[in-house]
Amino acid sequence: MNKLSLKNISKTYSNGVKAIEKVNLDISNGMFGLLGPNGAGKSSLMKTIAGLQRPDSGSILLNEVDIVADNDFVKKQLGFLPQDFGVYPKISAYSLLNHLATLKGLLDSSARKEQVLALLDKVNLYQQRNKDVYTFSGGMRQRFGIAQALLGNPQLIIVDEPTAGLDPEERNRFNNLLSEIGEDIVIILSTHLVEDVKNLCPNMAVMHKGKVIAQGKPSHFVSSLAGTVWKKTIDKKAKTEYEQHFNIISTTLVEGKLSIHVYAEERPDSHFEVLAPTLEDYYFYIMNQQKQVA
Numbered sequence: 001m002n003k004l005s006l007k008n009i010s011k012t013y014s015n016g017v018k019a020i021e022k023v024n025l026d027i028s029n030g031m032f033g034l035l036g037p038n039g040a041g042k043s044s045l046m047k048t049i050a051g052l053q054r055p056d057s058g059s060i061l062l063n064e065v066d067i068v069a070d071n072d073f074v075k076k077q078l079g080f081l082p083q084d085f086g087v088y089p090k091i092s093a094y095s096l097l098n099h100l101a102t103l104k105g106l107l108d109s110s111a112r113k114e115q116v117l118a119l120l121d122k123v124n125l126y127q128q129r130n131k132d133v134y135t136f137s138g139g140m141r142q143r144f145g146i147a148q149a150l151l152g153n154p155q156l157i158i159v160d161e162p163t164a165g166l167d168p169e170e171r172n173r174f175n176n177l178l179s180e181i182g183e184d185i186v187i188i189l190s191t192h193l194v195e196d197v198k199n200l201c202p203n204m205a206v207m208h209k210g211k212v213i214a215q216g217k218p219s220h221f222v223s224s225l226a227g228t229v230w231k232k233t234i235d236k237k238a239k240t241e242y243e244q245h246f247n248i249i250s251t252t253l254v255e256g257k258l259s260i261h262v263y264a265e266e267r268p269d270s271h272f273e274v275l276a277p278t279l280e281d282y283y284f285y286i287m288n289q290q291k292q293v294a
């Protein structure tokens with residue numbers, strides 16, 4: 001069982017932005033979802049774990065090894081798919097992956113070739129292995145990104161906003177691939193999409209303004225709201241009035257009408273129907289709580 005422990009990690013950029021504030025997380029094998037709105041500090045945290053930047057304070061232990069102090073250890077154990085994978089050169093998928101494998105330290109050429117071809121097969125790009133990567137669609141690029149993250153059999157994989165910009169079919173395909181990668185390594189999925197965490201992750205944390213504001217199992221978060229989420233369809237013009245009287249956790253347009261979800265210990269009025277809460281409800285509920293605290 002692999003174990004990643006973050007203890008009191010903080011990071012302030014030179015412009016004064018406190019991107020990470022005293023973050024504590026314990027993560028073990030399987031998929032872990034890190035959820036939060038844009039600017040919450042997810043990418044900053046992922047880059048810090050990946051050893052691309054140092055925290056100002058705190059420690060990060062992977063299997064008891066301090067990876068801030070021993071940067072080489074994390075490089076060998078880590079696969080990273082950053083939010084922005086960068087430029088795609090005019091070379092084939094096979095050649096690029098082979099090159100990246102060399103950089104990762106896979107020096108035996110026949111073992112390297114075997115691993116590169118096996119990974120291209122795993123991410124369903126074997127047929128396209130001789131095509132230039134720059135001609136790939138967004139979904140193919142992200143699958144290629146996973147193949148490079150898997151080079152060298154890492155124990156920890158970090159994927160940062162991997163499905164942003166993918167169409168629903170590509171997103172589904174990518175998520176299926178992630179869930180196949182295995183339960184024997186730590187996979188951190190950083191995203192602002194509640195649905196991706198709901199579908200893929202048995203454990204999760206929520207970040208907001210640099211802090212971890214919740215950590216646990218999605219199913220526990222959802223059941224903690226049982227009997228307290230109510231739905232009503234209202235006239236769009238009445239929205240402000242409802243906002244004044246109720247703790248609205250979300251509003252959605254359904255066929256041009258406004259459907260509101262309200263948090264309340266008891267039925268707010270006879271026109272409200274109780275809902276089986278979802279992870280979206282929980283996420284919006286705690287985000288609202290943060291707004292009320294601020």
Ligand SMILES: Nc1ncnc2c1ncn2[C@@H]1O[C@H](COP(=O)(O)OP(=O)(O)OP(=O)(O)O)[C@@H](O)[C@H]1O
Pocket residue numbers: 013014015017018019036037038039040041042043044045161
């Ligand atoms: N290199 C940097 N220098 C200064 N400020 C930065 C830097 N990188 C990020 N920030 C700031 O730190 C905060 C957290 O950004 P970060 O990218 O970590 O958030 P995020 O949750 O990943 O959001 P997004 O999905 O939009 O990238 C933001 O206010 C951002 O503007």
